Amino acid sequence: MAMRIPARGAGQESVLGALEGFRADDLKWRTGKAWAYVFDAGREAEEVCKKAYAAYLSENGLDPTAFPSLLRLENEIVGMMASHLNAGPEAVGNFTSGGTESIMLAVKSARDWAREKHPEIREPEMILPHTSHAAFQKAGHYLGVRGVPVAVDSETMRADPGAVRAAITPNTILLVASATSYAHGVIDPIGEIAALAAERGLLCHVDGCIGGFVLPYFRRLGAPIPDFDFAVRGVTSMSIDLHKYAFAAKGASVVLYRSKELRRHQIYACSTWTGYTIVNPTVQSTKSGGPLAGAWAVLHFIGDDGYLELCRRMLEATRELAAGIERIDGLRLAAQPDGNLLAFASDTVSVFHIADEMTERGWHVQPQLAFAESPATIHLSVNPSNTAWVREFLEDLRASVAAARLLPPSPLAAMAKTAVSSLAGVEISEQMIEQLLAMVGLRDRALPKRMAPIHELMNVIPPELRSKALIHFANGLFTPPR
Numbered sequence: 187m188a189m190r191i192p193a194r195g196a197g198q199e200s201v202l203g204a205l206e207g208f209r210a211d212d213l214k215w216r217t218g219k220a221w222a223y224v225f226d227a228g229r230e231a232e233e234v235c236k237k238a239y240a241a242y243l244s245e246n247g248l249d250p251t252a253f254p255s256l257l258r259l260e261n262e263i264v265g266m267m268a269s270h271l272n273a274g275p276e277a278v279g280n281f282t283s284g285g286t287e288s289i290m291l292a293v294k295s296a297r298d299w300a301r302e303k304h305p306e307i308r309e310p311e312m313i314l315p316h317t318s319h320a321a322f323q324k325a326g327h328y329l330g331v332r333g334v335p336v337a338v339d340s341e342t343m344r345a346d347p348g349a350v351r352a353a354i355t356p357n358t359i360l361l362v363a364s365a366t367s368y369a370h371g372v373i374d375p376i377g378e379i380a381a382l383a384a385e386r387g388l389l390c391h392v393d394g395c396i397g398g399f400v401l402p403y404f405r406r407l408g409a410p411i412p413d414f415d416f417a418v419r420g421v422t423s424m425s426i427d428l429h430k431y432a433f434a435a436k437g438a439s440v441v442l443y444r445s446k447e448l449r450r451h452q453i454y455a456c457s458t459w460t461g462y463t464i465v466n467p468t469v470q471s472t473k474s475g476g477p478l479a480g481a482w483a484v485l486h487f488i489g490d491d492g493y494l495e496l497c498r499r500m501l502e503a504t505r506e507l508a509a510g511i512e513r514i515d516g517l518r519l520a521a522q523p524d525g526n527l528l529a530f531a532s533d534t535v536s537v538f539h540i541a542d543e544m545t546e547r548g549w550h551v552q553p554q555l556a557f558a559e560s561p562a563t564i565h566l567s568v569n570p571s572n573t574a575w576v577r578e579f580l581e582d583l584r585a586s587v588a589a590a591r592l593l594p595p596s597p598l599a600a601m602a603k604t605a606v607s608s609l610a611g612v613e614i615s616e617q618m619i620e621q622l623l624a625m626v627g628l629r630d631r632a633l634p635k636r637m638a639p640i641h642e643l644m645n646v647i648p649p650e651l652r653s654k655a656l657i658h659f660a661n662g663l664f665t666p667p668r
């Protein structure tokens with residue numbers, strides 16, 4: 187039976203009760219045992235944020251002249267983030283729905299800036315260290331800016347300024363660096379990359395989506411954080427997410443520019459239709475005031491002193507974790523972390539089996555596939571709610587490594603590797619992908635409890651095939667019940 191709008195309206199209780207029930211199988215992030223997906227500063231901050239969000243849920247950011255409250259909230263939040271990142275008095279920015287949108291807008295501004303300043307460039311390029319977030323490639327895909335991948339230092343997992351320099355061509359418009367990178371939690375050599383951009387007359391975006399908010403606090407706590415923000419000459423734009431370590435509700439990020447002159451290229455206006463006036467600084471047109479009010483509320487509720495304390499806890503916990511991981515036989519840090527994110531690898535045990543073993547023990551950790559300079563790793567994003575669990579986590583990790591050591595590698599991965607190499611040059615069909623996914627038990631839409639066979643398979647097949655398999659999977663996943 188096809189899904190239909192319910193014939194008759196139901197009571198509030200029954201509707202809300204049903205929604206609550208749907209969550210039974212969701213990730214149990216409130217336990218503090220999940221090391222990804224939800225950024226949790228505790229019940230009180232969550233409550234304030236939710237109340238503010240709900241209060242502004244229906245206001246519409248489509249027209250800031252009709253809702254001056256929203257304009258005020260946005261300008262105040264952007265102002266706070268600009269000062270936090272040492273931007274000068276000329277800096278401007280906008281509130282966006284998330285890191286991906288902030289990055290898309292920065293890439294759009296770069297593209298349209300180049301169209302004006304360098305009309306001779308027909309196929310613009312941006313230089314993307316292998317560790318830069320996938321959102322840049324997505325932005326390039328949407329906007330027609332070619333991402334030029336460059337190797338990173340395999341010891342530090344930081345971008346390599348020499349490789350960036352070598353990749354610059356007459357088509358280059360934008361250099362990209364991260365502070366910090368998601369996968370390994372390290373800060374790229376922003377000073378050198380931004381100086382290179384300034385020397386060549388290029389734009390330079392620093393992705394502070396995950397690190398931008400916390401790094402200034404880590405520095406105040408004595409961590410050796412190099413200059414990474416607008417204090418660095420040559421940095422022209424930055425992204426900083428509030429729905430990560432500012433603990434705002436999802437749908438909250440800021441994109442910042444050194445000046446209006448660059449931000450001008452971000453804004454879209456349309457006067458060639460019959461309806462209301464359209465002038466959109468961001469991708470969305472109609473947008474709820476909820477995320478904006480939630481973010482403003484949580485910034486005021488936690489405050490600078492509160493964030494400093496939360497950052498102290500996260501930094502200490504990350505250091506303890508890093509030291510503890512290095513003491514576990516068979517594990518090594520994939521890079522020395524600069525903040526509160528880290529990744530570890532193993533040369534002797536499958537990290538995918540380790541992740542499954544951790545799941546068995548009630549934890550959620552995030553496996554990352556091997557790519558370019560990075561081996562397969564397990565990633566941890568440390569939250570305030572995780573900090574009470576460091577000792578137990580390390581004990582279970584040690585036990586998980588011992589258990590994983592006894593598990594054989596998936597024979598499917600080896601088979602798939604041979605099969606894929608025999609297919610070199612052959613166009614991969616949807617049917618072949620379906621067979622591949624069926625081999626690892628991915629029929630229908632349910633994921634198996636133990637994910638190692640799937641991860642191991644994905645880990646050995648080429649990245650293009652990974653992406654095709656993922657698209658195929660998602661195309662099936664988002665199917666209405668029939």
Ligand SMILES: Cc1ncc(COP(=O)(O)O)c(C=O)c1O
Nearest residue numbers: 284285286319321367368395396
């Ligand atoms: C460094 C970095 N950039 C960009 C993003 C993308 O942000 P979002 O998932 O909010 O779109 C993330 C997300 O984790 C990130 O860590």
